[in-house]
Amino acid sequence: MTMFSNGFVTLQMPKDFEAIPTKDEFNDMYLVNTKIPMSIKFSTTPTLVGLPEIREDIEKxxxxxxxxxxxxxxxxxxxxIIYYMIVSSFSDGEKEIRRNEFLYVKDNNLYIFEYTYPYADRELDDFYLNVIRSLKIIVPKYIVENGEYRLNKKD
Structure with missing residues (x-):
C-alpha cells in the first residue's frame, strides 16, 4: 500500500493510480488511473463556514x-465524522461523467475528496470510502485568523 503525505495529512493511494504534479495551492493530491478511467483529487482550503453553509452555496x-x-x-x-456528499453528472457531448465529492471541515480547513469517472461504471462505494477512511490529519494545513489565512508552517 502506497501512502500520500504532505506533512499535514496522510492518505492511502489506491493501487494502479499515478500521481500527477499540480501547482494549484489548494490541490494536495491528484491521481489518475487510465485503465478505469478515473481521477481522484484531494484538496484542502481555508474556510470560515461550516458544512451547512457550504451545502447551501453548492446547491445554489x-x-x-x-x-x-x-x-x-x-x-x-x-x-x-460528518461529511457533506455531492453526486453530480455532466456530459462532455460524447459521454456522461459522474463526480462524487465528499467535504469535511475541521479547524477552519475544508477537506475535499473528488472522484470523477465515466457514469456507466459500476458503483465504487467501497473504493472511494476506503481512501476517505484512510485520511489522517496531522495538523491543519491553514491557520485562519482575522479573516485571513496562512500556511501552517511547522517550525
Missing part, C-alpha cells in the same frame, strides 16, 4: 448551472 450553484445534474446532496457519516 448547481441550480444556476444547467449543464450539471445534481443527483444527491446530503450529509453522511464516515468513521464517525
Amino acid at each position: 450553484n448547481f441550480k444556476d448551472n444547467d449543464r450539471i445534474d445534481l443527483i444527491l446532496s446530503d450529509f453522511i457519516v464516515i468513521n464517525d
